[in-house]
Amino acid sequence: MTGMTPEYHTLVVLVENKPGVLARVSGLFARRGFNIHSLAVAPTDDERISRITIVADTASAPLEQIVKQLYKLINVVKINELAPADSVERELLLATVKAPPHARSQVLELVGIFGGQVLNVGAAELMVSLDGDPAKLDDFEELLRPMGIVAIQRTGRAALPKLERTPIPGTPNLRAAG
């Protein structure tokens, strides 16, 4: 919703691995007026199940209502709510940055400081990558911007609960699959 400061919460939604399930989930967010900040989908080690990691804006709707509505989808099997403090989150950023010979060292220095990688080198551009905590990616993106970003892509975050948490019953494969 406009005018509200977003608050983000990560939901790990285990769904049946069937055609159209992602559309059901994203369609639900759209029609109920819930905002999605980022979304990542991947199969799990159990081929019948896929994992959708959604970062939802809980200022747009109460988290409880989002979770209950998701559970009403027949193909949703299990939902884990990960509060930012209780989870480890990772995201990957790919960017093509302007890097003419005279400015190239600046870009390389920044990539080095952040522990990123150079993936591809062009005559006047570099393609770089960084994976890590989403906040760290935000910083990296902010510092890259003045150098001239040609293209940028972020994957949306993947998340798992922190290990000191008591394991959640009934989801042994949550930890097994990365």
Place this chain on the structure above:
Amino acid sequence: MSERINGGQALIRALERQGVEVMFGLPGGAILPVYDPLIDSTIRHILVRHEQGAGHMAEGYAHATGRPGVAMVTSGPAATNIVTPLCDAYMDSIPMVCITGQVPTAAIGTDAFQECDTVGITRSVTKHNELITEAQDIPMAVRQAFYLATSGRPGPVLIDIPKDIVDPQNPRSAMEWYWPNDDEVAASLPGYKPTTKGHPLKIREAAELILRSHRPVIYAGGGILKARAAEALRELAELCDIHVVTTLMARGAFPDDHPLCLGMPGMHGNYTAVTSMQESDLLIALGSRFDDRITGRVPTFAPHAKIIHVDIDPAELGKVRRPDVPIVGDCRLVIEQLVSVLREMGGSEAQPDRSPWKSQISGWQERFPLTYAQVEPGAGHVKPQHVIERLRALTPPDTIVASGVGQHQMWASQYWKFNHPYTWVNSGGLGTMGFAVPAAIGAKVGRPDRMVWAVDGDGCFQMTAQELVTAATERIPVKIAILNNAYLGMVRQWQEMFYDERYSEVYLSPDLPDYVKWAEAMGCVAMRVEDSDDIEPTIEKANQINDRPVVVEFRTDSREKVFPMVAAGKSNDDIMVDPVQAAELEREKARRARS
């Protein structure tokens, strides 16, 4: 052991195994192969004139019988025509299974003739839908559809069937017949486990709140009917001597002639039902969902009330109003649990004296009954409320009444006395004009032993009247009362009250179409009533006709408005009553301001 048949045969056989006795539909290209084995089936198929009619008939059937209604139509435009009934059934939690044809699997996504993305289009208006791509999956898909439609919070489920998997000419339709058992069905839906029994701790908390309350009101919703909980509700209300309001979706769930019944609350609810909720200290919401038509402006709704909210859908708890005691479960099971705990705790013996509250309620009932200006005999025109009252008086007690949407619907709900569950068939959540005629037909098919009347408006009637051809052909003797006020009446009422009497595009004409000629052309007996004195004899004549549909057109007073009314977005405290009660309302407000 196993038998090789084709997908089309499997679909019909699965429906038979599922206990389907009747289905409503209209064939077309993609669904043709399924209509062939239908010829040899025990299932009665009712051929509609428009697919929307099939959907509403299936809903009417489900309303009246509690069994899932089944509709079957072809792909593309047929599927889009049935979207409205699906949405209607979704909003009102009506168990319904819809089967749509689809272009052959190889043609999906090519913009083939009569192709549309049915599953995509209906995703947000069904409880679940599925595109079946293998003939072998058909029996399981049918089992799942009926299980999902009828369990938990009921709703519509759609199965989309591509032509190649049901067409005997196509090798892809070959399959081995099997019939999955209950366990296999449950195992195939790992994410679906509706909670039916209430949590004992919450039941106890609810019982304690009830026994401590001074001004409790039971707010009964459509969930009571879905859960077959009318008997249980009565037991609870009588055990603790608690008044009951029945929402538009719950009319008949508690008898109107019961001393504890307060009737319908909400935007056009009666004064006592609305005000008792506002003044209550405990609302016991059973299968109701705090719809905006009930609550008015939410922050001012029942401001002093604690809330016990029972619903089988966890997402309803806290969606609009945070309950003090949330209970997820089937209404009947939860009420039974609650009754047994309340008995243990002493029942009504353990309650505070509620006589001040009861006398307050009876005072409201005396001062603010439903009312309208009566017509002098021979005055030459007809009051719509009077028609409903006479209709009620002249029909058997268990008559089923269906309605469209608008003023006539509100008058029917207000002035019809409902003393039996499953006698009221209407479109509550979606507010679908044109619902009445096909829904009444569906109800009559489901309950041929009952008299079925539809109370319809002239605007609504014009939207789906063609289904009377279906009724005449199939000898389904429904009776339709058109309250013809020559206007889109409810819109007219809003324009009169809130748009300075600027009437924009609401006039329909009283005699174009000629409803009598039209009804006769469709094979109905048709009559017209223009004078109050003719109301009773005409209704009696209509009641005698049992071999074909009857349409009675009542020319009603177009200035008549529905009262009471809480304007949209206003607080229930700002309820407007019939003008003859306005002075009394001012005195009541002054009295309440003093206390």
